[in-house]
Amino acid sequence: MWTTIGSDSTVPIYEQIIAQVVGVIASGGLKPGDMLPSVREMAGKLLVNPNTVARAYGELERAGLVEPRRGTGMLILPASDTKAADMRLTILRERLRPMLRDALGFGLDAGEILDLIRAELDSLNTRTSAPAAS
Amino acid sequence: MWTTIGSDSTVPIYEQIIAQVVGVIASGGLKPGDMLPSVREMAGKLLVNPNTVARAYGELERAGLVEPRRGTGMLILPASDTKAADMRLTILRERLRPMLRDALGFGLDAGEILDLIRAELDSLNTRTSAPAAS
Amino acid sequence: MWTTIGSDSTVPIYEQIIAQVVGVIASGGLKPGDMLPSVREMAGKLLVNPNTVARAYGELERAGLVEPRRGTGMLILPASDTKAADMRLTILRERLRPMLRDALGFGLDAGEILDLIRAELDSLNTRTSAPAAS
């Protein structure tokens, strides 16, 4: 369920953790009422400093997705699944905007940009999953 | 030809300058054999510190697009136009890939992602439809 | 391990710092997996501005010798020791070639040039025979 953090990315580690948790909740991997892995456990799984996991959990708490339960860990709150589905769109939009602005600044038009993205999506899909049965 | 720098972005100013210069060269606004605007002139146009422009120019030099001519300025090198066209695609692809990987990891499919991007492109275009600064 | 910067030289300070770090790595004073002294610490040792050290570190990163670890410092990469050993020879050769070409163009022969260099090396060695700074 949890994938180790790639040090190749420029995205801050704690944001990568947030994105992972949001993705897991949004896609039903964890449901309201479940518990998040403990900070230490998660840090071990992701090969990351526990402080960094703690920061990510803190932001998830501020976002209203989870709530600390004394002594037991982070409880995934009711309605966190729909909230997570919203958040992933917000996160993507905020990462998308500066990139698209730069793409336009590069002198590319919307059509060229979309073509580039489609091609990149294709290459990611074929590399990640087997081709669907026709 | 040159647009002012958006201070709202997390992208470093010097990278925004690089992107602009690459875009201008790739789209033929400046051609091999031309000179780049002087550091001080560009700094004035973009309302940034000359040191920041100098750093951008230094990176353009390392990228092989331009070459300093002692006492005269920055010369745009032969073949820099095709190199710039390559660069902007490469840069975008490398910024695109981790974001699209995360988007797919969020459980979104290609159609949803493209819709999101189209909407974001529209909002950027309508917001920047005012005439460009000199 | 680190020697103070000679302000008598026309060589930029940041290049002198690069040369020192390359020398230390090449000679095993620091090994892959170690951390470079922090920017502020190195700046204190060498009595230069932290920005100047940061610039040197940036170029060492581009050379593939080190990698910034967010929040922790500059990691010396695997194989950086052999790379550093190559680099110092390459750097010297490239600085040597135009000078030797000019020396031959002056009508001097190899023996005269080597005598000159030996004399210069002697004078440098006797002048720097004092114990190195910490």
Added chain:
Amino acid sequence: MWTTIGSDSTVPIYEQIIAQVVGVIASGGLKPGDMLPSVREMAGKLLVNPNTVARAYGELERAGLVEPRRGTGMLILPASDTKAADMRLTILRERLRPMLRDALGFGLDAGEILDLIRAELDSLNTRTSAPAAS
């Protein structure tokens, strides 16, 4: 007699011109009583800005090698040949010193440095001139 200036060198153009003139006089290509090519003529030969040639000539005058003759050009002074022979050693020494200091800073010892120089001299000699008859 005069070779065009290589823009690949980091050595200032006016110093390259000085070195050429000194070399020509030291090796007898021009003798006391001869005239230096006019600024414009030399600038044409070397593909260089006349101002730069003028600066080089100015320094040669300050060094006491030549003297301006109104309306006719630069006269090569008596004893300039021996003076030029001294100068070329001085010029070489001053270019040699920072490089050797850096080489020592790299952790190389005098023997290794001399080996490197000998190898470089050999490669320059074999590339420049045909092998001597055995």
Added chain:
DNA sequence: GTGGTCTAGACCACT
């Protein structure tokens, strides 16, 4: 005029 280097001091995000 040009670019290049350096200093001083500030602010920021990340761990």
Added chain:
DNA sequence: GTGGTCTAGACCACG
């Protein structure tokens, strides 16, 4: 604590 970025202002060599 770490590195990264930016500003302001200075000085220099080169053409």
